[in-house]
Amino acid sequence: MTNAGFGPDLVEVFGPSQSAGGPELVQLLTPEGERVHHNQFDKDFTAEELRGFYRDMILTRRIDTEATALQRHGELGIWAQLLGQEAAQIGCGRALRHQDYVFPTYREHGVAYCKGVDPLKLLGLFRGVDHGSWDPADNNFGLYTIVIGAQALHATGYAMGVQRDGAVGTGDPERDTAVVAHFGDGASSQGDVNEAFIFAASYNAPVVFFCQNNQWAISEPIERQSRIPLYQRALGFGFPGVRVDGNDVLATYAVTQAALQRARDGQGPTLVEAYTYRMGAHTTTDDPTRYRLNDDVENWKLKDPIARLEVYLRRNGLVDDEFIAEVKAEADELGHHLREGCKALPDPQPMDMFDHVYEEEPQELREQREGFAAYLESFEGAH
Amino acid sequence: MSKITLAKGLNMGLRKAMEDDPKVLVMGEDVGKLGGVFRITDGLQKDFGEDRVIDSPLAESGIVGTAIGMCLRGYRPVVEIQFDGFVYPAYDQIVCQVAKMHYRSKGRYKIPMVIRIPFGGGIGAVEHHSESPEAQFAHTPGLKVVACSNPIDGYWMIQQAIASDDPVIFLEPKRQYHADKAELDEDATPDPLFSSRVVRQGTDATVLAYGPTVKTALSAAEAAATEGRSLEVIDLRTLSPLDMDPVYDSVRRTGRVVVTHEAHVNLGLGSELAARITENCFYSMEAPVLRVGGMDTPYPASRIEEDYLPDLDRVLDAVDRAFDY
Ligand SMILES: Cc1ncc(C[n+]2csc(CCOP(=O)(O)OP(=O)(O)O)c2C)c(N)n1
Numbered sequence: 001m002t003n004a005g006f007g008p009d010l011v012e013v014f015g016p017s018q019s020a021g022g023p024e025l026v027q028l029l030t031p032e033g034e035r036v037h038h039n040q041f042d043k044d045f046t047a048e049e050l051r052g053f054y055r056d057m058i059l060t061r062r063i064d065t066e067a068t069a070l071q072r073h074g075e076l077g078i079w080a081q082l083l084g085q086e087a088a089q090i091g092c093g094r095a096l097r098h099q100d101y102v103f104p105t106y107r108e109h110g111v112a113y114c115k116g117v118d119p120l121k122l123l124g125l126f127r128g129v130d131h132g133s134w135d136p137a138d139n140n141f142g143l144y145t146i147v148i149g150a151q152a153l154h155a156t157g158y159a160m161g162v163q164r165d166g167a168v169g170t171g172d173p174e175r176d177t178a179v180v181a182h183f184g185d186g187a188s189s190q191g192d193v194n195e196a197f198i199f200a201a202s203y204n205a206p207v208v209f210f211c212q213n214n215q216w217a218i219s220e221p222i223e224r225q226s227r228i229p230l231y232q233r234a235l236g237f238g239f240p241g242v243r244v245d246g247n248d249v250l251a252t253y254a255v256t257q258a259a260l261q262r263a264r265d266g267q268g269p270t271l272v273e274a275y276t277y278r279m280g281a282h283t284t285t286d287d288p289t290r291y292r293l294n295d296d297v298e299n300w301k302l303k304d305p306i307a308r309l310e311v312y313l314r315r316n317g318l319v320d321d322e323f324i325a326e327v328k329a330e331a332d333e334l335g336h337h338l339r340e341g342c343k344a345l346p347d348p349q350p351m352d353m354f355d356h357v358y359e360e361e362p363q364e365l366r367e368q369r370e371g372f373a374a375y376l377e378s379f380e381g382a383h
Numbered sequence: 384m385s386k387i388t389l390a391k392g393l394n395m396g397l398r399k400a401m402e403d404d405p406k407v408l409v410m411g412e413d414v415g416k417l418g419g420v421f422r423i424t425d426g427l428q429k430d431f432g433e434d435r436v437i438d439s440p441l442a443e444s445g446i447v448g449t450a451i452g453m454c455l456r457g458y459r460p461v462v463e464i465q466f467d468g469f470v471y472p473a474y475d476q477i478v479c480q481v482a483k484m485h486y487r488s489k490g491r492y493k494i495p496m497v498i499r500i501p502f503g504g505g506i507g508a509v510e511h512h513s514e515s516p517e518a519q520f521a522h523t524p525g526l527k528v529v530a531c532s533n534p535i536d537g538y539w540m541i542q543q544a545i546a547s548d549d550p551v552i553f554l555e556p557k558r559q560y561h562a563d564k565a566e567l568d569e570d571a572t573p574d575p576l577f578s579s580r581v582v583r584q585g586t587d588a589t590v591l592a593y594g595p596t597v598k599t600a601l602s603a604a605e606a607a608a609t610e611g612r613s614l615e616v617i618d619l620r621t622l623s624p625l626d627m628d629p630v631y632d633s634v635r636r637t638g639r640v641v642v643t644h645e646a647h648v649n650l651g652l653g654s655e656l657a658a659r660i661t662e663n664c665f666y667s668m669e670a671p672v673l674r675v676g677g678m679d680t681p682y683p684a685s686r687i688e689e690d691y692l693p694d695l696d697r698v699l700d701a702v703d704r705a706f707d708y
Contacts (some may be wrong), residue, residue: 103452128678131487142455143488147479154480157452164408164434165456192476195445268701347616356490357524359548362577362624 014252021275022229024243028250033304033311041244043254047318053249055327056094057086057306060110062331063119063226064280066338067109067126071284076126080107084098084247084279087305088212090114091244091252092180092274095260099167099177101140103144103155105148107212107309108182115141119334120341129345138317148183149190152209155181156196159263160206164327169204169266176264179207186217188233197237197269206263209234209271212246214278219291234271246274384424387567390560392537393423393569397461399538400545401431405544408453409444410437411463411499420465420559421501426517450496451480459495461545466557467502472520481550482525487645492644494550497541501557502530503595503645504677504692507685514682515594515646520552522657528623529576530554532597534565536620537685539573547576554622556595563598579626581633584686585615588639588702589632591656593619596693603698614702630656631663639705643693648676670708673701 093114124130132143145151159179234241244255259270277300313319354369415438418425428436452458484492504513544551592600620636642653657672
């Protein structure tokens with residue numbers, strides 16, 4: 001309950017309780033699977049697009065459940081789960097164009113999937129074989145960022161570079177570029193995120209700040225981070241903020257697409273607050289039963305992003321059992337790919353630690369490398 | 384040929400780098416219209432425009448963090464931190480992001496960023512304006528750290544740092560900005576960036592210095608000469624990586640070393656130098672490596688900074704002690 005503790009005077013300022021997202025929540029599909037309309041962000045979707053969203057969310061959930069299982073089997077050291085946040089990520093990820101560049105935090109598995117990153121590559125960091133093995137240039141999807149909020153500045157600086165390249169506001173849909181910074185509600189408290197807001201506003205940078213407000217920063221509730229709805233912060237920095245139902249893939253898509261287009265057109269930054277819930281633990285090492293009520297979790301289950309789309313699709317005859325079975329088969333195949341692939345990820349070699357510290361390796365590091373290689377070699381055959 | 388100050392050398396070097404490569408940008412607080420509080424970027428915005436000489440919001444983490452994004456987009460930002468004591472808000476971005484991006488991306492991300500920091504004391508400033516944070520950065524793998532000490536090096540080293548594909552922390556001794564002039568030959572071939580240099584030859588002891596203490600060391604050598612003692616002075620210039628071969632050569636000839644820097648002695652660069660010299664020149668040594676530096680206190684009020692800073696007498700005193708062994 002975001003407004004818990006507000007006196008009556010503040011309720012007047014900020015409106016009634018935010019616990020359901022508040023009246024300003026942009027929604028196109030209700031938790032019951034009813035299509036509703038919105039005066040600003042409405043959009044028509046083709047049957048194919050809708051089925052695509054469904055498939056993407058099923059596959060994303062599968063990436064997550066499979067990786068969680070792999071962690072349980074000791075194949076991953078840790079995993080950051082996204083259960084419940086599929087619509088927020090697919091809605092945003094599908095609104096991106098190829099040239100749009102994403103700066104993720106560590107939970108954007110669905111966005112990575114939309115950007116064409118092989119989900120297997122996401123596992124390396126969590127298994128401890130690398131720090132991220134995809135080439136950001138291949139998919140315009142940056143490496144995961146562990147220090148909370150740091151990447152919001154990288155996104156903003158990159159967007160300032162995009163501006164200098166003249167890749168905004170040309171009207172060429174192949175050229176105009178938006179940049180997305182992902183972060184969570186906890187990250188909104190970080191100085192870097194606030195500094196990013198200031199830089200982006202001050203230079204009118206083509207960046208979309210996409211905050212997945214999943215209500216929790218490990219054990220700390222949103223009330224510990226903010227006394228006002230997060231999207232309203234944007235106003236204080238001088239750019240628009242929108243709160244969208246992050247469990248509604250249609251609304252998230254529509255709102256993000258509009259924000260991306262504003263950026264590409266050269267109209268500057270937008271804060272999108274995707275109002276959602278982290279159904280699982282923060283990571284596989286976390287125990288959410290220590291800090292939150294089962295009632296809340298049960299309540300949010302009723303808003304499940306996949307279930308509501310499935311109801312809508314079935315009710316309108318847009319999918320049949322055969323399609324659902326096909327998607328399931330595809331998910332099984334993806335699961336297999338992850339299971340087998342994860343175990344086959346090669347461990348790095350000790351000498352690999354010396355690689356890529358610098359573009360131009362200093363002599364002193366070269367000597368340390370050579371010394372360590374000789375030391376390792378001295379053990380060879382010495383059993 | 385013209386006579387220039389360190390401030391002018393840096394300004395000319397920046398200008399040259401910007402002319403040579405359109406991807407070079409200058410960012411920082413007040414670097415545009417004002418030309419920076421020390422005027423190092425004077426006139427650059429007028430000639431290169433606001434898109435290349437960027438007056439930034441007053442947010443150090445923001446400056447360095449957005450400069451990272453610029454690097455990822457193919458630019459080569461030169462970032463100015465207004466004063467040494469204000470680099471700490473950007474410390475996280477520098478040590479966790481700038482330093483590690485190349486490594487964790489397996490070389491796919493390049494961070495050709497220069498972070499310029501006017502450093503050191505001796506200008507009578509209020510607190511947080513006189514610090515020597517070099518060891519904090521030299522301790523971080525992935526960063527390179529250099530310090531210039533004179534106008535000619537200022538001109539060449541800033542261009543070389545900008546041309547480097549690795550991130551460089553570029554330390555400028557602020558009390559030297561307008562102190563001495565030197566003749567610049569723009570057609571000369573400079574020493575490599577990551578190299579130290581013997582700036583005065585001598586036979587009896589070696590004095591190691593960088594940035595502001597190079598001048599102190601040279602004055603000490605001059606004074607020692609009048610008393611018949613010959614000191615060799617080495618300007619380290621590069622602090623990470625260190626260029627130790629000229630140092631070892633010198634120490635093997637003189638057998639005595641005094642290291643001097645303004646930074647605190649405890650865990651300062653002098654400690655690393657002492658350790659390396661001991662490992663490599665043990666049998667040539669007539670005395671242990673001695674360190675002369677700032678006290679292990681916060682930088683004091685400016686009325687007593689002269690007592691805090693290593694000066695000619697403290698360096699000579701250390702040389703005397705080296706001869707007492
Ligand atoms: C600067 C920093 N402080 C603390 C942490 C430890 N930490 C990792 S995730 C996390 C919570 C982040 O919450 P939020 O931003 O809401 O994102 P979410 O995990 O909910 O997606 C914390 C405290 C960190 N990674 N970085």
